Structures are given as structure tokens and as C-alpha cells.
Amino acid sequence: MKFTISRDAFLKPLQIVSGAVERRNTIPILSNVLIQVSPEAIRLTGTDLEVELVSSCVIEGGSEGQVTVPAKKLVDIIRSLPEHAQVSFSAEGDKATIRSGRSRFTLATLSADDYPNIEDWDSDIQLITTQAVLKDLMDRTHFSMANQDVRYYLNGMLFETEANTLRTVATDGHRLAMSQCEIGQPQLAARQVIVPRKGVMELLRLLNDSDDEVKVSIGTNHIRIETNGMSFTSKLVDGRFPDYRRVLPSGGDKTVIADRDLMKQACMRAAILSNEKYRGVRLQLSSGEMTLTANNPEQETAEEVIEVDYQGDSLEIGFNVSYLIEVLNTIQGDQVKLTLSNPDASGLLEDNADDSALYVVMPMRL
Numbered sequence: 001m002k003f004t005i006s007r008d009a010f011l012k013p014l015q016i017v018s019g020a021v022e023r024r025n026t027i028p029i030l031s032n033v034l035i036q037v038s039p040e041a042i043r044l045t046g047t048d049l050e051v052e053l054v055s056s057c058v059i060e061g062g063s064e065g066q067v068t069v070p071a072k073k074l075v076d077i078i079r080s081l082p083e084h085a086q087v088s089f090s091a092e093g094d095k096a097t098i099r100s101g102r103s104r105f106t107l108a109t110l111s112a113d114d115y116p117n118i119e120d121w122d123s124d125i126q127l128i129t130t131q132a133v134l135k136d137l138m139d140r141t142h143f144s145m146a147n148q149d150v151r152y153y154l155n156g157m158l159f160e161t162e163a164n165t166l167r168t169v170a171t172d173g174h175r176l177a178m179s180q181c182e183i184g185q186p187q188l189a190a191r192q193v194i195v196p197r198k199g200v201m202e203l204l205r206l207l208n209d210s211d212d213e214v215k216v217s218i219g220t221n222h223i224r225i226e227t228n229g230m231s232f233t234s235k236l237v238d239g240r241f242p243d244y245r246r247v248l249p250s251g252g253d254k255t256v257i258a259d260r261d262l263m264k265q266a267c268m269r270a271a272i273l274s275n276e277k278y279r280g281v282r283l284q285l286s287s288g289e290m291t292l293t294a295n296n297p298e299q300e301t302a303e304e305v306i307e308v309d310y311q312g313d314s315l316e317i318g319f320n321v322s323y324l325i326e327v328l329n330t331i332q333g334d335q336v337k338l339t340l341s342n343p344d345a346s347g348l349l350e351d352n353a354d355d356s357a358l359y360v361v362m363p364m365r366l
Helices: 007-018 071-080 131-139 197-206 260-271 321-330
Strands: 002-006 032-037 041-047 051-058 065-070 086-092 095-100 103-108 123-130 156-162 165-171 175-182 191-196 213-219 222-227 230-235 254-259 280-286 289-295 301-307 315-320 335-340 347-351 354-361
Touching: 002 007, 007 032, 007 041, 007 051, 007 071, 007 086, 032 071, 051 197, 065 071, 065 086, 065 103, 071 095, 071 103, 123 131, 131 165, 131 175, 131 197, 131 213, 156 197, 175 321, 191 197, 191 230, 197 230, 254 260, 260 280, 260 289, 260 301, 260 321, 260 335, 280 321, 315 321, 321 347, 321 354
Parallel strands: none
Antiparallel strands: 002 086, 032 041, 032 065, 041 051, 051 230, 086 095, 095 103, 123 213, 156 165, 156 191, 165 175, 175 354, 213 222, 222 230, 254 335, 280 289, 280 315, 289 301, 335 347, 347 354
């Protein structure tokens, strides 16, 4: 097999699929990328058995065949070549040869017949949206996913469909983020699936803020996202996500409207002297102002006072300041709305001008 392609046309799909390849793997072939050549195109595949990425690019006059080569080495070689260089790739026996100008590289190959692929599966639900919409939904919630929690179903993101709506939810048991949007498909069936953390992070890397169409297919054990000649497939987490609706606080009678940037800067300054382990900050509300205080075992204290729109009774409540900062970084509007009820109940944060995303933070005892 052989083909010729420009360095720039080859590099982009190669970088896309190499994201799924694990650097350290007990199965040698999983460190490789599968290259399949037809006369008109090459198809590249990378997988770690949980996530599979496929991308293709057009060529002229390739000779058919398939082979697997080490993904990282191939990416490094192609990336290091001069822009607009022509690359000739050929494979014979157990070696692949890459030529460009006066450069020549020989890589060890493994048989393409041994390369694992995610088995064929049927999708129950299909929906069409744009890259920008899907990326925004995930951007607003991914920071609340758990990382290596024993409750494995929290180490991922819930994708929920129901008539006309696509929703993403993430929680680590201490805070929860939910975002939703209408996608103009009133016949959409109700379904909940959990996409694993690695799949979520790969998708965030691949998607951009364009209006390019994205097709989402959801099956019993897999989710597939197709856009711009690229196909992303991930196994789903086999577990039941907590009923997030029960976590959403209701009946909060104390509403605070604050300047988002002002509150974020105050939280960041207070965080400097918070306890490094627990990251606690105390919020004290009184008419027209919010006082943030933090202290640490060295008896050092920080105090920040900001003006807010609040007319209720005085209230004192503790939060993990890192959680507050992450929410304030994610909210895009100028004002943030904080709804509270008592010192032992979770706080609800949202963009004052946009109710499509909600953030719940559990209180801390300080």
C-alpha cells in the first residue's frame, strides 16, 4: 500500500484520531493508529477500547491496503516536516516508510487484522444540532464531573434527551451543574445516558464554536457524534445517574444579585488565605452588601466586602470557594443570581439574564 498527501492535509486528521490513543498501554496495538487506504481517500482510526475516533482525508491515486503504525511517532514526524511539504507513505511487510524531500523515516508496523474496532450497533435516538450548541452545553457543566470517584457513574456527564430538549448534567456529590437548550425536535424520545470522563474531554477538544452540523446517535451502550468527516464513538457508563431534580433546591426566599466579575475577584482574593485543604469561605449577607471572610490554621484572615442587591434578613453560610470561582468563571452574563434559604441548605447560582444553566453548591460548616 502507498499514498502521497500534503503534510497539512495529513496532520489534522492524524491529530484528531491520536487523541483516543493511550500512550501507555498493555496491548501494544492500542498505541498504534490504523491507516486504511483506498484510491480516493485514507481513513484513520484511533481507539483505547473505550473511545474510538475516525477521520478521513482525500488523496489521489493511492494503492489499496491497511496497516497500523505507532501513533505518537507518526504525529511527531508529520508535525516536524515543513509546511506544505509532500509526504509519501508506503508499507510493506512489517515496515512503513515515510518520505518527504530528503527526509526518510522507517516505522515498525503491526497487522491491521488485529486492530480492535467497536462492534456495529444500532442507535435508538438520533438528533441534529451544531458544534457550538453541543460544545456550549458541555463547557457549562464539565467542571463538576467527579474524577476517579468510587461511585463510577459520577465520573462522567449525563446526556438527557426529551421532547425538543438536550440537557447535560454533571455532579461530584458536592456540587452540580446543569445546562439545557431546545434543539427543535419535538418528537425526541426521553433518554438518559452517561458519557465517561475521557469521552467528554475528547469531545471538548474536538468541537469548536462553529455552526457546522453535528449528528448525535445514542444506542444502548454507545454514543456517536459525527461532524465534518470525523466520527467519535464512546462506550457509555453502565450505571444509574442520581436523580438530579431532587438535588435542585426549591423554596429559597433569599435572592442576591451581584456583579459577576466583582464577586469573582473577591472570591479569588479571599481564597488566598483560605484553608488549603478545605477551601472554605464564609458569606455574610446583610442589606445591600455581602462580606466574604476566609481564614487558615496560621490564624491569617481575609475579608472582602462587595455591594449586592439584597434586602432580606441577615444570613451567614459557608462554601468551598473553589466551587464558587468555577461557577463564576463559567457564567457569561454580567450579573449572577444566588438563591439561598438557610445556612444548611444548598445554594443555587445562575446567570441573572439566562436561566438555561443552573449550579448547585452544597454548604460547608466552618
